[in-house]
Structure formats: structure tokens, C-alpha cells
Amino acid sequence: MRPSVTEAVARLGTEGAFAVLARARALEATGRDVIHLEIGEPDFETPPHVAEAGIAAIRSGETHYCQTAGLPVLREAAAATLAASRGVPIDPGHVLVANGAKPFLFFTVLATCGPGDEVIYPDPGFPIYESAVRFAGATPVPLPLREDRGFSFDPLELESLLSERTRLVILNAPQNPTGGVIPSADLERAAAAIEQTPAWVLSDEVYSRITYDVEAPSIAPLPGMLERTILLDGFSKTFAMTGWRLGYAAVPAELVDPLTRLIVNSTSCVPPFVQLAGVAALEGPQEAVGEMVAEFRRRRDFLVPALNEVPGISCIEPGGAFYAFPNVSELPIDGDVLADRLLTEAGVALLPGSAFGIHAIDHLRLSYAASLETLEQAIGRIDSFVKAL
Ligand SMILES: Cc1ncc(COP(=O)(O)O)c(C=O)c1O
Numbered sequence: 001m002r003p004s005v006t007e008a009v010a011r012l013g014t015e016g017a018f019a020v021l022a023r024a025r026a027l028e029a030t031g032r033d034v035i036h037l038e039i040g041e042p043d044f045e046t047p048p049h050v051a052e053a054g055i056a057a058i059r060s061g062e063t064h065y066c067q068t069a070g071l072p073v074l075r076e077a078a079a080a081t082l083a084a085s086r087g088v089p090i091d092p093g094h095v096l097v098a099n100g101a102k103p104f105l106f107f108t109v110l111a112t113c114g115p116g117d118e119v120i121y122p123d124p125g126f127p128i129y130e131s132a133v134r135f136a137g138a139t140p141v142p143l144p145l146r147e148d149r150g151f152s153f154d155p156l157e158l159e160s161l162l163s164e165r166t167r168l169v170i171l172n173a174p175q176n177p178t179g180g181v182i183p184s185a186d187l188e189r190a191a192a193a194i195e196q197t198p199a200w201v202l203s204d205e206v207y208s209r210i211t212y213d214v215e216a217p218s219i220a221p222l223p224g225m226l227e228r229t230i231l232l233d234g235f236s237k238t239f240a241m242t243g244w245r246l247g248y249a250a251v252p253a254e255l256v257d258p259l260t261r262l263i264v265n266s267t268s269c270v271p272p273f274v275q276l277a278g279v280a281a282l283e284g285p286q287e288a289v290g291e292m293v294a295e296f297r298r299r300r301d302f303l304v305p306a307l308n309e310v311p312g313i314s315c316i317e318p319g320g321a322f323y324a325f326p327n328v329s330e331l332p333i334d335g336d337v338l339a340d341r342l343l344t345e346a347g348v349a350l351l352p353g354s355a356f357g358i359h360a361i362d363h364l365r366l367s368y369a370a371s372l373e374t375l376e377q378a379i380g381r382i383d384s385f386v387k388a389l
Contacts, residue, residue: 015355017355023349034348035374043371044295049284050241050281056276057273068263070248075248078250080282086220088218094250094253097270099245102128104247109133110135111259112200118167119133119141119168120143120170121143122145122175123143123360125142126176141161142359143161150180152186155186164198166197168201169199171203173320174208174321175321177351178360179323180318181211183217191219200230206238209289210293211293212320220250227252231251232249234248235281237322240288241277241278246275246277300317302372306375306379307366310383311386312331313327314326329362333389335361336354338352340352346382347381
């Protein structure tokens with residue numbers, strides 16, 4: 001008899017960005033030149049004072065196991081940061097620390113949902129949401145994001161999807177993959193409707209500091225929400241710390257123990273020297289964040305108009321994150337084929353809308369975490385390819 005894997009693990013999805021990166025690398029290994037716009041990570045170094053804090057902590061011996069919920073000093077710094085930026089009181093005892101924001105997506109679903117429960121999540125959206133829901137045996141309920149609403153959802157549609165079976169509502173703004181934000185009025189409608197249900201809210205705000213002229217309000221301060229909201233933020237995007245694997249969340253009292261147990265069962269704790277770098281990031285100078293966002297804005301201001309110049313492509317201006325999400329429905333080939341051919345024929349790696357759900361298949365996601373020169377080159381290649389179709 002052959003050993004087998006579980007049905008649950010077979011239900012796990014994956015992240016298209018990593019799959020396309022692998023294909024792009026394979027092409028490069030054959031000598032092809034590929035422009036990388038597929039992966040969602042800042043192309044900046046971790047700010048030096050943050051890196052130095054991590055190195056100093058290693059030198060001083062902060063290299064052992066530590067508290068599963070997080071070092072008190074980081075939980076306090078994170079609570080203060082969330083309280084100040086979202087305008088809500090946050091008890092440091094309700095803040096947990098994990099290896100990135102990602103584990104909180106998975107663990108929140110595992111802690112709150114099972115078979116028969118429904119989870120509403122944005123579509124297009126970060127693919128790990130649906131993957132975690134399927135793994136838990138719960139029912140994924142995609143909430144379409146509407147291009148004509150700046151890729152926010154229609155509150156009426158959310159209201160129609162909510163029921164007593166809804167156990168969790170996942171919101172994300174600024175949003176991956178669209179760069180959209182959720183206007184206050186939509187959040188207020190959402191909060192009022194969610195309050196009538198037994199649903200938790202997972203508010204994924206990992207791009208909260210990366211916005212351009214618009215606000216990306218949080219649902220947490222709205223009436224009745226803090227008690228049911230997992231308010232999630234991280235270091236990967238804000239401080240260019242993707243490889244450090246550090247994230248944090250303020251969670252309702254009832255979830256502190258279940259989530260801490262999931263962490264102790266999986267990773268035990270985040271390395272203390274990583275957490276101390278996190279304290280330096282939150283409490284130290286913030287100029288590097290402002291400079292990074294200013295550079296992202298310059299790129300967005302080049303990329304979006306340039307995409308709109310390409311015949312058959314239209315792109316709305318993203319209010320946050322570092323993604324453009326152009327509509328390619330006017331072109332004679334679909335989004336999947338287009339993304340595939342742009343990689344193999346034009347040497348531009350990007351993602352099709354289908355990597356993010358079923359509701360935006362005629363879109364592409366371009367990460368503009370790449371230099372202006374790289375973006376100019378990419379636009380040149382996309383324009384020539386599209387004109388030759
Ligand atoms: C919306 C969203 N949430 C969470 C994450 C995970 O971030 P982290 O690196 O902190 O695990 C990402 C990363 O791409 C993301 O786009």
C-alpha cells in the first residue's frame with residue numbers, strides 16, 4: 001500500500017506569485033531576460049537602524065526561545081502603534097506576534113471556522129484567504145470587488161451574503177491585488193450589517209502605511225467592531241522586512257488563548273532578535289517609510305497613465321499598496337493567456353487576475369515594487385506585444 005496525504009492538505013491553494021516567479025527563474029536559467037513585476041515585496045532594504053537593532057540583539061544573545069505571544073516590549077510597542085494610528089484603545093495583552101502577518105490569516109480561520117461555517121472574503125483577493133477557508137472545511141463565500149467602486153465592495157452585496165452561518169468576514173485595505181481602499185461610508189454600512197451576525201472580522205491592514213492622498217480607514221474603531229475584530233498589521237510591507245517574518249495583530253479577548261496555542265503548536269515563538277528589530281522599526285525614525293511611499297507614488301504616477309496609453313488596456317488609479325490592476329477585457333486574448341504570453345514571449349512576469357479569484361479574470365496585476373527604469377522597459381515590452389496581437 002502507498003502512503004497518502006490528507007484530503008484537507010489537498011484542498012490547500014497556493015500563491016500564484018511564487019509559481020510565476022519559479023517559471024520566470026526557469027526561463028532566466030535558459031538565458032532569457034525577464035522583468036519581474038510578479039512578486040509583492042518592496043525592492044528596498046530594511047532601514048539600517050532596524051537591521052542594526054536585530055544584529056545587536058543577536059550579538060547580545062537574544063537567540064533563544066521566548067514568550068509565544070511575543071516579547072512584552074514588542075506587544076506594547078505594537079499596541080501603542082495600533083492605538084495611535086487607528087484611534088482605538090488597544091490592550092498590549094491582546095496583541096500577539098507571529099512569523100509574519102500570514103500565520104494570522106491561517107490561524108484565525110482555524111480558530112474560528114469549521115464545516116458548515118461560511119467565510120466572506122474579497123474577490124479578487126489575497127489567495128491565502130480562500131485556501132485557509134477550504135483547508136478548515138468551511139465554505140468560502142467570495143465578495144466581489146467592483147472596479148467602478150475603486151475596487152471596494154458594494155455594501156448591498158455584502159449585506160446579501162451575510163447570514164447566521166457567516167462565521168468570519170475578511171476585509172483587506174489597501175488591497176492586494178487591486179490597490180483599492182474601502183471608503184468610510186462602505187465600512188460603516190458593513191459594520192452595521194456585520195453587527196447583526198455572529199461573525200468575527202479579520203481586517204488585513206498590512207498595507208496601511210502605503211497610501212497616496214486617500215485615507216484607508218480601519219473598521220476597528222466603528223461601534224461594536226473592536227470586540228470582534230482581528231486587527232492585523234505587519235512589518236513586511238511597511239518596513240521592507242519580508243524576509244524577517246514578523247507580523248502582529250490585536251485580537252478580541254476570547255481569541256488570545258486559542259491563537260497563542262496555534263502559535264505554540266506550530267512555531268513556538270518568533271526569534272527574539274527579530275522582535276527587537278521590530279521594536280526599533282515601530283519606535284525609531286520613520287523617514288524611511290515616507291521615502292519608500294514617495295518612491296512608490298512616483299512609480300504609480302508613471303505606470304498607471306502609461307498602461308492607459310496601451311491600446312485595449314485601462315487602469316484605474318490605485319489609492320494604496322504597490323499594485324496596478326489593469327483591465328484587459330478589450331484585448332482579443334483572455335487574462336490568463338495574456339499573462340502567460342507576456343512572460344514567455346515578451347519577458348514580463350506578472351500575474352493574471354485569476355490568481356486572485358473568479359471575479360477579475362480579465363485583469364493583470366503588476367507590482368510596481370520595481371525601479372522606474374524597469375517599469376519603463378516593461379511598458380515598452382507590453383505595448384509592443386499588445387500592438388502585435
Ligand atoms: C494582503 C496581504 N496580507 C498578508 C500578507 C502576508 O504578509 P507577511 O509577509 O507579513 O506574512 C500579504 C503578502 O503579500 C498580503 O498581500
